[in-house]
Amino acid sequence: MSDINITVIDREGVSHKLIAPSDMNINLMEVCKSYELPVEGICGGMAMCASCQVYVHTNKHFGERNDDEEAMLDDACNVKPNSRLGCQISITTELEGAEFELAPEEP
Amino acid sequence: MIKTDIVIIGAGPVGLFAVFEAGLMKLRCHLIDAIPQPGGQLSEIYPKKPIYDIPGYPTVLAGELVDKLMEQAAPFKPGFTLGERAETIDELPNGNFVVTTSQGTKHEAPVVMIAGGLGSFEPRKPIIENLLDFEQKGVNYIVKDPDQYQGKEMVISGGGDSALDWAVYFAEKDSFVHLVHRSDRFRAHKDSVAKAYELAKQGKLKLYTFAEVKQLEGKQQLEKVILETKDGTVPIETALWFPLFGLSPKLGPIADWGLEIEKNAIAVDTFDYQTNRSGIFAIGDVNTYPGKLKLILCGFHEATLAVQSAYKRINPDKIFTLKYTTVQGVQGFD
Numbered sequence: 527m528s529d530i531n532i533t534v535i536d537r538e539g540v541s542h543k544l545i546a547p548s549d550m551n552i553n554l555m556e557v558c559k560s561y562e563l564p565v566e567g568i569c570g571g572m573a574m575c576a577s578c579q580v581y582v583h584t585n586k587h588f589g590e591r592n593d594d595e596e597a598m599l600d601d602a603c604n605v606k607p608n609s610r611l612g613c614q615i616s617i618t619t620e621l622e623g624a625e626f627e628l629a630p631e632e633p
Numbered sequence: 634m635i636k637t638d639i640v641i642i643g644a645g646p647v648g649l650f651a652v653f654e655a656g657l658m659k660l661r662c663h664l665i666d667a668i669p670q671p672g673g674q675l676s677e678i679y680p681k682k683p684i685y686d687i688p689g690y691p692t693v694l695a696g697e698l699v700d701k702l703m704e705q706a707a708p709f710k711p712g713f714t715l716g717e718r719a720e721t722i723d724e725l726p727n728g729n730f731v732v733t734t735s736q737g738t739k740h741e742a743p744v745v746m747i748a749g750g751l752g753s754f755e756p757r758k759p760i761i762e763n764l765l766d767f768e769q770k771g772v773n774y775i776v777k778d779p780d781q782y783q784g785k786e787m788v789i790s791g792g793g794d795s796a797l798d799w800a801v802y803f804a805e806k807d808s809f810v811h812l813v814h815r816s817d818r819f820r821a822h823k824d825s826v827a828k829a830y831e832l833a834k835q836g837k838l839k840l841y842t843f844a845e846v847k848q849l850e851g852k853q854q855l856e857k858v859i860l861e862t863k864d865g866t867v868p869i870e871t872a873l874w875f876p877l878f879g880l881s882p883k884l885g886p887i888a889d890w891g892l893e894i895e896k897n898a899i900a901v902d903t904f905d906y907q908t909n910r911s912g913i914f915a916i917g918d919v920n921t922y923p924g925k926l927k928l929i930l931c932g933f934h935e936a937t938l939a940v941q942s943a944y945k946r947i948n949p950d951k952i953f954t955l956k957y958t959t960v961q962g963v964q965g966f967d
Contacts, residue, residue, distance in 0.1 A: 566897075568751050568882055570927075574678050575881060597820035600792050601878040603760050605815075632881055633758055 530619055534580075535627040536563055546617045554580065554626065555612035565628065571613035576602035578612035579629035589615070604629045635712060637663040638947055639940075640732045640742040642719045645673020647917030647932030648748035649702040649711075654940040656709025658953065661966065663712035663740055665719045665732065667753035668880075672699035677754055677880060686930060698929075708965025714738050718753045720886050722913065730912065744912055744943040747892075747899060748936070749919040751882035759790070759876050763849055771855025771872050784808055787873035788858050790846055796877040797821035801828045804838040811869055813860060817842040841867070846874065887919070895921050905942035906935045912946055914939040 532554075534542050546557045555578035558565040566577035573594040579602060591599065595614045599605050609629065615621075639655055641648045644666035652662040670676050672695075680696035687693055693701075717734035722745060724730055732740045756774030758764065764772065776782070776799050786809040789800045797819060800812045812829060819826045832838040844862035849855060851872075858874050860867040884897055893900040893909045898921035901907060906914050916939050917932035925931075944953055 569674070569678055572679055572682065577881070593818070596816070596818055597792065600815045600818065600820070601757065603757070633760060 528619065530617065530622045532557070532617075532621055532623070533625040534558060534561075534563060535583075535625070537628050537630060548617055548619045548621075550617070552617050553613050554578070554615040554617065557617060558612060558628070563628065564631075565612060567613060569613075573598050573611050573614055576611060576632065579604070579609055580612045580615075580626040581606055581629060582608045582610055583625040583627060584623070603632050634731075635663055635714070635738070635740045637661050637712060637740065637742050639663075639744045639746055639943055640665065640730065640740045641711075641746045641748055642666075642732065643673060643748035643750055643917070643919070644671040644713065644715065645748060645750045645917065646675055646698060646702055646929050647750075647936050648673070648746070649699070649706050650933050651746055651748060651916065651936035651940060652706035652709055652711045653702075654937045655943065656706070656966070657956070657958065657963070658940060658944045660940065660944060660947065661711075662709065663714065663742070665714045665717060665734060665738075665740065667716070667718035667735075669716035671703060671713065671715070672696070673750050674882070675699050684929070686928065688930065708963055710966045714740065718885065719749075722890050728912070743947050744914070746936075746939060746943070747887065747908075747913065747915040747919055748917045748932070749884075749887055749915075750917060752884035752887060752919070753882065754880035755883045755885070756876075757878040757881045759846065759878065761847065761849060767849050767851060767855045767874075770853065771851065772849070772874050772876065774876060776875060776877075779803070779806075782808060782873060785873060786871050787811070787875065788813060788846065788869055788871050789875045789877060790814070791877035791879070792816070792819040792821060793877065793879050794821045794825065795879070796875075797825040797829055799875065799877065800838060801825055801832060804829075804832040807837075810838045811841065811871070812838055813841045813844050813846060815843065815845055846876070849874070898925075904938075906939040907942060914943065 529545050530548050532544050555567045568577045569575040576598050595611050638660040639662045641664045644664040655662050675695035683692045717736045719732050721733045729741050729743050730745045783806045788811045790813045792814045800810045804810045833840045844860045846858050847861045848859040850857040857870050899915035901915050901920045903922045906916050908915050916935040918927045
């Protein structure tokens with residue numbers, strides 16, 4: 527297994543190149559936090575707070591929203607068709623080169 | 634004025650355990666929490682989820698852990714001010730603190746422990762330009778005194794338990810309810826969803842799925858909400874809109890208490906988890922220090938050490954030696 531490269535654009539439009547291990551069972555929210563990007567991950571990754579919402583800028587296929595995630599996004603703000611919860615995106619080799627943008631903070 | 638030894642802000646797991654540890658040292662506690670039940674995020678966000686890293690419990694549901702902590706704290710008769718947010722901390726000339734809530738309830742104690750977790754849970758607000766103009770003028774994020782709305786026409790937005798429960802409640806009380814939801818999946822309990830569909834069939838409730846309130850209109854009060862649906866815009870004349878999108882935590886007033894804040898958390902000294910203000914401690918998820926881990930387990934440890942310093946502040950001339958509960962038992966308060 528190997529490290530993968532992803533890009534995360536923060537809320538000021540600054541692009542960050544992140545390297546994440548694909549064999550540690552971690553998710554995008556956790557990677558962002560470990561790089562000290564302003565992602566709260568309040569609920570700890572249970573798809574229950576939407577503080578890790580991202581917009582997916584990549585056409586790569588890496589799974590669909592799950593039921594908990596859909597339900598959370600139904601109530602969250604700033605939701606777009608390409609919204610996902612970072613905590614529900616597992617870091618796997620399929621994400622190599624993918625790009626994400628942090629959704630605005632909830633008011 | 635409520636007087637006690639330690640005012641604990643936040644009735645989550647760590648605040649509740651602090652009551653027990655303080656009780657062993659004969660200190661009385663009073664807890665304040667913005668949500669109306671104890672347990673913090675364990676009750677509010679994930680009561681039915683299992684926790685696997687509480688020592689001695691291979692698995693425990695979050696809600697069960699709260700019940701157990703309440704049971705453990707009970708002999709020490711903690712007081713509770715629930716459903717009120719702690720707003721200010723003032724220092725009296727005698728060195729005591731006064732914590733005042735959103736409802737004006739005052740609590741005096743020589744020690745304050747902030748066990749505020751992620752902050753206080755605030756209603757999630759939709760993004761609508763003139764939303765603030767209509768807050769309390771037709772737009773309400775929580776349903777208080779439901780009797781006043783009985784028989785009225787209203788719009789309720791959301792797909793969770795509170796949206797569905799209130800929609801069903803009011804539809805059954807002869808109100809006419811427009812229930813608006815962004816999709817056709819509901820997070821709420823299946824029974825309430827089935828009931829809402831049933832009421833829609835009976836013509837007591839109108840259900841709009843794949844719809845969202847996008848605009849508000851009115852002079853002084855709310856008069857009209859405008860929905861965007863997949864079939865275009867739909868205006869509804871109504872003086873009442875309840876956007877019930879759940880709660881999300883905000884650090885809130887904690888940020889204004891003159892405490893050193895780092896990365897949205899209160900900086901503390903790991904000797905006793907005291908903040909930069911002597912007599913004010915911060916324990917659990919709300920604090921930060923080098924090596925901090927946001928774990929319930931670590932919060933319990935922090936609470937235990939903080940209480941030792943609290944004791945010395947409250948009883949500067951009394952000695953205290955650690956006693957084991959196995960030897961001493963637990964002597965509750967009368």
